[in-house]
Amino acid sequence: MKHVIVGAGPAGVVASGILRKLRAEDEILLIGGEPEPPYSRMAIPYYLIGNVKEEGTYLKTDADHYKKHRIDYLQAQVTKIDPKKKELHLESGKTAGYDKLLLATGAFPIRPPVPGIEDPDITGCWTLADARLIAKRCKKGTKVLQMGAGFIGCIIMEAIAATGVELTIVEMGDRMVPRMMNETCGNLIKRWCEKKGITVHTSTQVTKIEKRKDKKPRYLIHTKDGQQLEADLIIASTGVAPALDYLKGSGVETDGGILINEHMETSVADIYAAGDCAKGRDFSTGGYEVQAIQPTATEHGRIAAQNMAGVQTPHPGSLNMNVLDTVGLISSSFGQWMGVEGGDHAELLDEENFRYLRLEFKDDVLVGAQALGLTQHVGVLRGLIQTETHLGPWKEKLKSDPTQLMSAYLAKAQAQTLP
Amino acid sequence: MQKSLNIDPNKCTGCLQCEMACAYELEGSFNPAHSRIKIFHFEEQGRFVPYTCTQCAEAWCLHACPVDAIKMDATTGAKVVDEATCVGCKVCTIACPFGTVNYNQSSGKVIKCDLCGGDPACAKACPTEAITYVDANWTGLDKMREWAAKTDTGTTTAAAKPSAPAGH
Amino acid sequence: MTWHRKILRVNLTKGTCETEPLNMEWAKLYLGSRGLASKYLYEEIDPKVDPIAPDNKLILATGPLTGTSASTSGRYVAVTKGALTGAIACSNSGGFFGAELKFAGYDMLILEGRAKEPVYLMINDDDVRILPADKLWGKSVWETEEWIKKTHQDPLIRVASIGVAGETGSKYACIVNDLHRAAGRSGVGTVMGSKNLKAVAVRGTTGVKVENPREFMQVAQATKTDLKESAFTNGLTQYGTQGVTSVINATGIYPTRNHQQVQFEGADKIGGEAMFEVRETDGRTNMVRNSACFGCTIACGRVSVIDPNHFSVKDKPQYHNASGGLEYESSWAMGGDCGIDDLEALTYANFICNEQGMDTISFGASLAAAMELYERGYITDKETGGLKLKFGSAEALVEAVELAGKGEGFGKDLGLGSKLLCEKYGHPEVAMTVKGQEFAAYDPRGAQGMSLAYATSNRGACHLRGYTIAVEIFGVGTKLDPLTTEGKAEITKLAQDTTSAVDSTGLCMFPNFAWTLDQYQQLVQADSEGDWSMEKMMELGERVWNLERLFNNKAGLTTADDTLPKRLLETPAETGVGKGLVALLDKMLPEYYELRGWTPDGQPSNDTIKRLNV
Numbered sequence A: 001m002k003h004v005i006v007g008a009g010p011a012g013v014v015a016s017g018i019l020r021k022l023r024a025e026d027e028i029l030l031i032g033g034e035p036e037p038p039y040s041r042m043a044i045p046y047y048l049i050g051n052v053k054e055e056g057t058y059l060k061t062d063a064d065h066y067k068k069h070r071i072d073y074l075q076a077q078v079t080k081i082d083p084k085k086k087e088l089h090l091e092s093g094k095t096a097g098y099d100k101l102l103l104a105t106g107a108f109p110i111r112p113p114v115p116g117i118e119d120p121d122i123t124g125c126w127t128l129a130d131a132r133l134i135a136k137r138c139k140k141g142t143k144v145l146q147m148g149a150g151f152i153g154c155i156i157m158e159a160i161a162a163t164g165v166e167l168t169i170v171e172m173g174d175r176m177v178p179r180m181m182n183e184t185c186g187n188l189i190k191r192w193c194e195k196k197g198i199t200v201h202t203s204t205q206v207t208k209i210e211k212r213k214d215k216k217p218r219y220l221i222h223t224k225d226g227q228q229l230e231a232d233l234i235i236a237s238t239g240v241a242p243a244l245d246y247l248k249g250s251g252v253e254t255d256g257g258i259l260i261n262e263h264m265e266t267s268v269a270d271i272y273a274a275g276d277c278a279k280g281r282d283f284s285t286g287g288y289e290v291q292a293i294q295p296t297a298t299e300h301g302r303i304a305a306q307n308m309a310g311v312q313t314p315h316p317g318s319l320n321m322n323v324l325d326t327v328g329l330i331s332s333s334f335g336q337w338m339g340v341e342g343g344d345h346a347e348l349l350d351e352e353n354f355r356y357l358r359l360e361f362k363d364d365v366l367v368g369a370q371a372l373g374l375t376q377h378v379g380v381l382r383g384l385i386q387t388e389t390h391l392g393p394w395k396e397k398l399k400s401d402p403t404q405l406m407s408a409y410l411a412k413a414q415a416q417t418l419p
Numbered sequence B: 001m002q003k004s005l006n007i008d009p010n011k012c013t014g015c016l017q018c019e020m021a022c023a024y025e026l027e028g029s030f031n032p033a034h035s036r037i038k039i040f041h042f043e044e045q046g047r048f049v050p051y052t053c054t055q056c057a058e059a060w061c062l063h064a065c066p067v068d069a070i071k072m073d074a075t076t077g078a079k080v081v082d083e084a085t086c087v088g089c090k091v092c093t094i095a096c097p098f099g100t101v102n103y104n105q106s107s108g109k110v111i112k113c114d115l116c117g118g119d120p121a122c123a124k125a126c127p128t129e130a131i132t133y134v135d136a137n138w139t140g141l142d143k144m145r146e147w148a149a150k151t152d153t154g155t156t157t158a159a160a161k162p163s164a165p166a167g168h
Numbered sequence C: 001m002t003w004h005r006k007i008l009r010v011n012l013t014k015g016t017c018e019t020e021p022l023n024m025e026w027a028k029l030y031l032g033s034r035g036l037a038s039k040y041l042y043e044e045i046d047p048k049v050d051p052i053a054p055d056n057k058l059i060l061a062t063g064p065l066t067g068t069s070a071s072t073s074g075r076y077v078a079v080t081k082g083a084l085t086g087a088i089a090c091s092n093s094g095g096f097f098g099a100e101l102k103f104a105g106y107d108m109l110i111l112e113g114r115a116k117e118p119v120y121l122m123i124n125d126d127d128v129r130i131l132p133a134d135k136l137w138g139k140s141v142w143e144t145e146e147w148i149k150k151t152h153q154d155p156l157i158r159v160a161s162i163g164v165a166g167e168t169g170s171k172y173a174c175i176v177n178d179l180h181r182a183a184g185r186s187g188v189g190t191v192m193g194s195k196n197l198k199a200v201a202v203r204g205t206t207g208v209k210v211e212n213p214r215e216f217m218q219v220a221q222a223t224k225t226d227l228k229e230s231a232f233t234n235g236l237t238q239y240g241t242q243g244v245t246s247v248i249n250a251t252g253i254y255p256t257r258n259h260q261q262v263q264f265e266g267a268d269k270i271g272g273e274a275m276f277e278v279r280e281t282d283g284r285t286n287m288v289r290n291s292a293c294f295g296c297t298i299a300c301g302r303v304s305v306i307d308p309n310h311f312s313v314k315d316k317p318q319y320h321n322a323s324g325g326l327e328y329e330s331s332w333a334m335g336g337d338c339g340i341d342d343l344e345a346l347t348y349a350n351f352i353c354n355e356q357g358m359d360t361i362s363f364g365a366s367l368a369a370a371m372e373l374y375e376r377g378y379i380t381d382k383e384t385g386g387l388k389l390k391f392g393s394a395e396a397l398v399e400a401v402e403l404a405g406k407g408e409g410f411g412k413d414l415g416l417g418s419k420l421l422c423e424k425y426g427h428p429e430v431a432m433t434v435k436g437q438e439f440a441a442y443d444p445r446g447a448q449g450m451s452l453a454y455a456t457s458n459r460g461a462c463h464l465r466g467y468t469i470a471v472e473i474f475g476v477g478t479k480l481d482p483l484t485t486e487g488k489a490e491i492t493k494l495a496q497d498t499t500s501a502v503d504s505t506g507l508c509m510f511p512n513f514a515w516t517l518d519q520y521q522q523l524v525q526a527d528s529e530g531d532w533s534m535e536k537m538m539e540l541g542e543r544v545w546n547l548e549r550l551f552n553n554k555a556g557l558t559t560a561d562d563t564l565p566k567r568l569l570e571t572p573a574e575t576g577v578g579k580g581l582v583a584l585l586d587k588m589l590p591e592y593y594e595l596r597g598w599t600p601d602g603q604p605s606n607d608t609i610k611r612l613n614v
Helices: A009-020 A042-048 A128-137 A151-160 A184-195 A294-308 A379-386 A394-400 A400-415 B017-027 B060-063 B091-095 B121-125 B141-151 C024-030 C034-046 C097-103 C141-151 C185-193 C213-229 C231-251 C328-334 C343-358 C360-375 C394-406 C408-416 C417-424 C448-456 C468-475 C487-502 C517-527 C532-555 C566-570 C584-594 C606-612
Strands: A002-006 A027-032 A071-075 A078-083 A087-090 A096-097 A102-104 A105-111 A143-147 A166-170 A199-201 A204-209 A220-224 A228-231 A233-238 A240-242 A271-272 A278-281 A321-326 A328-335 A343-349 A355-360 A365-372 B003-007 B039-043 B049-050 B068-073 B079-083 B102-104 B109-111 B131-135 C006-011 C014-023 C060-063 C074-081 C088-095 C110-112 C120-123 C127-132 C157-162 C173-175 C180-181 C196-204 C288-293 C301-306
Touching: A002 A096, A002 B068, A009 A027, A009 A071, A009 A102, A009 A294, A027 C394, A042 A102, A042 A128, A042 C417, A096 A220, A128 A233, A143 A228, A151 A166, A151 A321, A166 A228, A184 A271, A184 A321, A184 A328, A184 A355, A184 A365, A184 C394, A204 A294, A204 C034, A204 C584, A220 A233, A220 C060, A228 C343, A233 A343, A233 C532, A271 A294, A294 B060, A294 B091, A321 B091, A328 A355, A328 A379, A343 A400, A355 A400, A365 A379, A379 B091, A394 A400, A400 B039, B003 B049, B003 C468, B017 B039, B017 B121, B017 C180, B017 C360, B060 B068, B060 C566, B068 C088, C006 C127, C006 C606, C014 C141, C024 C532, C034 C060, C034 C074, C034 C088, C034 C110, C034 C532, C060 C097, C060 C185, C074 C097, C074 C180, C074 C185, C088 C173, C088 C185, C097 C196, C110 C196, C120 C141, C141 C157, C141 C196, C141 C343, C141 C394, C180 C185, C196 C328, C213 C231, C213 C517, C231 C288, C231 C301, C231 C328, C231 C468, C343 C360, C360 C394, C360 C417, C394 C408, C408 C417, C448 C468, C448 C487, C448 C584, C487 C532, C517 C532, C532 C606
Parallel strands: A002 A027, A002 A102, A027 A071, A102 A271, A143 A166, A143 A233, A166 A199, C006 C110, C120 C196
Antiparallel strands: A078 A087, A087 A096, A105 A240, A204 A220, A220 A228, A321 A328, A328 A365, A343 A355, A355 A365, B003 B131, B039 B049, B068 B079, B102 B109, C006 C014, C060 C074, C060 C110, C074 C088, C088 C180, C120 C127, C157 C173, C157 C196, C173 C180, C288 C301
């Protein structure tokens, strides 16, 4: 049996490992699109800031990992899939056959349709190649304009700011990380950034970018609220989306992401999908969506591989969760952090010290949470949500003091207190 | 025989010698703030609950790590953070449903219990045997593990659960 | 190492928080905690200052062993000029606050001046802020801790605060940390309240290192084993300090009804064993479990729960949960000294003292004095506002403790302390105090060494300034006849000096039941740079004692203050081992002065000052 995995991000690499464990004799081919060995985008900010070398971003620390586990690795671009022939077409013109195929092709940066944005010197911050470019161009005093303050925008901010550049952020939403944090929290993160010397414009967007030949800084940026900003370097982190062009004509159904069932199977037999390209099941809603987060990618990869190996494993749904370090301020959000209808919440805010904790309940079950400045035992938020632990009297205790979280967890989830 | 930490809250007096011993093992100073075992105090019941990683088989932290920095020690079964490899992305801290992987802002890395290589300092320091290091079969950790299974996202390898539907 | 070599100085008048290097010359002479903080106080304030004036300072100090893995390393002291006594005050507390202060990177916190409005201090390692306490003023210790932890979103913050007693000027207000650990005596909480300082909150993450780690770990382990193997410290684990109730009462040195008797018929109902008796009403025991202060492998602390059917808490569900239980002195002061044998009522009164920040000993003894005034007709319902202050009345205790905690009604009078209360009503002879501070639970007529220890204690009557009971009654190390005066000056001096040294290390004095100063010395030596031989340790103890004495002398105290109430000096004990005896202080005091190297009028001689490098 031959398993082919397209995409060498976390989902693909995890899947390859599981497949090898479960199917000792099968052939496994892992196809990556980038020239480097499989690496983690999560590690890019730490590479940018100089905490790790490029090797430090690799998904496997052992250079011989793939060889040792008899996983064939191929750098190639897949251009087309032919399910009838069970074949992949590569950019080089070659083809590769498969018995089972996993699509783990990830997501790629998207840019808003703004005049001037097509300039080749405007970079994203998604790949190691992008990171190298940014590292090279960011010098003390360089004026940098970053479009977007989402998850990626925030996580690279510290590394960029640390180079001594003058950093300006333009974010379309009314706050920072609008897809992960509510207004209170998102604005607190904004204020934190401003305190760290970063200029942040929210509720506006770039409408036009002019490149000036004769003048420095070389970019003049117009915004929707009528401002004119200058920059030597523009970094676009305006979100990502699955790249699905190669699926045209394959019969694999997509809708903003590859559609899969609870066994991670696409609409075409023997083709599975996992990670940022797939609309996987969401734990909280039971619906299917692209979560595009690391823990979900690895979960997907694992479950897809089990199913590919013949171990029928349904996916109960991944919990949407994020942890973010914005210039040293740590935030996290879980599940239905925005609350649910008919639900209930607890909230604690210490604006001056950038601390925030908000818990969302449905009946006496925790269904979502947001935390700012919390670094200890933060995982119990996931634990409580995902086990759907009934909090009983502890719900009221948490409503009056959400910091009793760990006590509530030990009492109810671990039965560590007296009845 | 693999051993694991056995915790008996009924015996704990809340003295925090374990926290000191743990931090000392970790960084050569007495600093409970960086301890990997924590005592939680239920004032209203007069109850002290020591709490740390169970080295669960599911190992969410290990699987969630994007750079392969958490590995399993074959002898002890502990999931061990390799400081040199950890980039400090904190994904494991949200992935662990027990909340036993913590981010240490001063080092920029995460910390978790590694069973001190098979000779846990906390157990040695405990004056009341509320924390002991015993045969894995004996421990009250089973309960926690049962609970762990509830968080299961289908990530248990098939070897453990052949063809059975994982999850809830 | 050992010392962080850093002091945090907070001037509440100016609103400034500054750090400064620790004076290492002084540290080499006074080690830390009690000794070193006393040195700072001695050098920095005029001993004649009004204790509740802004010019008085309040020092919270750790010792070099605070925050290490040595057993009982959770201690800190509050040093100031005492509001109750007008003498130097050094109140020692356990719990977790002291270690946390050390972990935040400070050997000592010096609090100066007076804030214009109520404030609290928030220490997060290097980040120190004076914050408004308008939402906390008028709140109890328990509410204050809860509010601070919640507001700063960190359940691991440790808080030392005053209750309403400290706000309303009770003379024996204490500083309570970790809900029920107290720097209890001499009115240190009163001083804190006079500074408009509601609380000090700390979160420390910097850690503590020792000078010789390998040696230290070995000594720490060996000395813990000593504690584990000692019958004395095991007794503390099992019954807490309450374990001595029956022995002390049987011996006949258990002061009863304001020291009118020396044995209490109800003692066994309120002692250590009684706390383990199953109650008929709810099938539970008063005792829930024992608990430890930071780093303590003895864990003498009691956690108790009151019978929810008891009249004191029947309609007060907030007191149905577990909290800090009775220890011996508290049980005695509010129990035996008031003739009350109701364990549940005592536990309730103990909760309230913790909640509102009152010294259980001084409160209990002041109530005992008020009961005597009442029974003798010196005060009536008119003065007490209708409180029937009869010896033995648990109802009176429950009502009185609530009033005293809030500083309301007759509670205000109780808050004066025995001395001022009895003076106010014209009968100073009823006050059982030395230097204005109430006695602890040992009647000196049947343990003569305590006569001297009480009379010469630098902070007023106190059992922790020379616990001769250890050798006179328990025979720890050696056993002396409790009824004679021979050798008592020497043993008192030795006990005082040893305790002073122990109190300067940052450890608790309870290990001393299993250890000698040797073990403390080994720990200090392994932990700290410099020479800390036994000789140096004894010298340290004597130096500290003399420094405190010099402070008191400058404050205006004289040899006339080294005395006991007439009742103890003139009225013989009616029963017990000391039956027919009075406290024979006069026989011992001159010898004591001489041994100390003091002049007959109680002044340390120039030679002594020079010899000890005070």
